[in-house]
């Protein structure tokens with residue numbers, strides 16, 4: 144990684160951005176505090192456990208410019224390239240939020256949900272209109288700016304993103320969907336997603352990330368923060384399908400309060416290189432989470448997932464299943480930490496990851512890490528890396544499928560078992576199409 | 583001319599170890615042949631070799647299907663020509679539903695046989711991708727599932743995943759029914775079944791048998807032959823057919839056991 148003095152990155156730039164957005168002072172202060180962290184922290188050297196397997200030497204930060212400041216309440220036409228993405232096949236939505244390069248292009252929410260107090264809007268708008276809902280959560284507990292050099296940069300210069308708030312007891316039946324679009328070449332994208340589900344609330348949130356062109360260069364440095372309050376039931380589905388010339392970094396954390404449940408499924412398909420830290424923190428007694436991940440990579444793609452199942456309370460349960468299919472010279476890293484803290488008695492934690500190598504040059508690394516500090520627990524992990532099974536291939540071919548058709552079917556089936564865990568028909572269909580187009 | 587299966591002087595080895603040692607057999611369309619033999623005599627080796635499993639190496643001999651050299655084809659070409667194997671141990675394929683898989687397989691086989699209008703691909707789909715129309719497929723599938731007493735939900739389940747032994751065998755016969763082969767090899771389709779499952783499976787096979795289908799019924803036991811009367815019975819011992827006869831041979835075997843054959847042909851081993 145080349146790090147030079149970046150003109151666009153400075154305390155003045157932070158001030159200017161905050162001023163252009165006419166932000167309240169608390170947000171301006173947070174940005175500046177994050178900037179101070181950024182100045183103090185160092186970039187990963189490559190020797191840290193989390194960074195050992197992702198080489199940042201090809202990343203030239205100076206090649207990416209922050210997005211121009213977007214003044215509040217700007218709304219533009221939806222470009223033609225995005226029209227096909229507006230709807231999900233066979234899926235009715237409760238809301239849609241479309242943003243390109245931090246600019247909101249569509250903000251829709253069912254009036255009935257609005258009446259019930261649901262907030263689903265660009266984060267910038269929420270900072271202005273609902274500071275009492277945003278301030279307690281924004282980069283304070285789940286992903287503090289001081290977590291890393293990346294999060295500090297994000298905290299200082301974030302732009303665009305989603306705020307979703309579901310009030311106590313409100314059950315949102317239809318999924319709410321956000322499309323985050325990278326359209327400007329060589330830009331630094333720093334969207335922030337903040338989701339708060341209040342007590343006993345229920346909601347399904349979908350985020351799809353895409354670029355306007357397959358070969359659009361870009362840098363993404365995102366943060367996702369999820370809060371599930373007591374008894375809330377939340378589903379979060381994410382499809383990362385950035386351009387093949389984008390470098391991505393994401394810190395994503397969910398904090399689960401008592402008896403709340405989170406299902407979190409992610410798909411990684413795009414990017415040149417993408418490093419994701421994805422964690423659930425089970426803070427409340429009786430909370431539970433299910434994490435699912437699938438990736439399909441080819442060419443020289445490199446996807447790195449650092450997952451965390453952090454059990455901080457008794458009677459908690461977490462389960463994780465990741466599957467990766469690799470073509471070409473692509474590489475994936477899965478490093479999964481399960482941490483059962485001393486107070487996390489009567490907990491269950493499971494983790495499984497499976498890689499299917501479809502080329503002799505592809506490589507998948509898997510590192511389960513179990514930190515078990517409580518004694519009355521059940522903890523299991525399993526990991527496999529293999530190639531297409533000859534017996535499966537022969538079985539399918541013996542029914543008349545060509546070798547190619549049979550292989551395709553086996554790979555699609557391998558990923559399908561995770562696709563089936565995205566509980567929205569339109570998402571499943573979208574994923575099947577994206578996968579089919581790639582094998 | 584029928585699509586007969588002709589095996590001449592077949593020698594096969596697995597991982598360098600000779601298993602079949604000069605096997606001769608002809609199965610004509612419309613005929614039912616039972617191939618019996620003790621465990622390890624090479625029955626499954628013959629089945630896999632005929633279907634084209636890459637692990638089984640043909641050292642000598644020839645196999646023809648309808649006069650064509652079967653050994654030059656891969657498994658999918660053999661299936662398209664009309665050969666079918668019901669596996670002794672059907673394979674699990676996670677994430678692939680039975681319906682999806684069968685629709686692709688039936689389409690592939692019918693395309694190859696010219697039974698599927700390829701012009702239907704006018705709208706951009708390449709000819710290899712033409713599938714049998716969904717409604718027609720569903721109708722055919724459900725009809726045959728019903729006939730075999732298979733619950734409709736199996737169509738949406740992943741191929742053989744979590745199926746009981748009996749369910750797997752029934753699904754093999756369902757695939758046989760859908761693919762309409764000329765010659766079917768059934769490798770111990772009767773083993774591991776309770777008496778009710780055995781009857782259902784046997785009746786399913788019996789319904790499919792007819793002048794269009796030749797059957798090579800591989801079995802370790804005589805009991806399935808109580809339901810299906812073969813035209814010929816062969817005994818395989820140490821990779822060679824040592825006895826051939828009519829249905830009465832199966833009865834003799836049942837009474838005297840394989841030791842009787844073994845003693846009689848002690849010289850072979």
Ligand SMILES: Nc1ncnc2c1ncn2[C@@H]1O[C@H](COP(=O)(O)OP(=O)(O)O)[C@@H](O)[C@H]1O
Nearest residue numbers: 596597601620621622623624625626627628637
């Ligand atoms: N895939 C294989 N790998 C190694 N040995 C095999 C394999 N298949 C069969 N054999 C060997 O070939 C012999 C015949 O086996 P098989 O054809 O399965 O007999 P049967 O079906 O009559 O019980 C046995 O000695 C078995 O160990």
Ligand SMILES: [Mg+2]
Nearest residue numbers: 625626670770
């Ligand atoms: Mg056998």
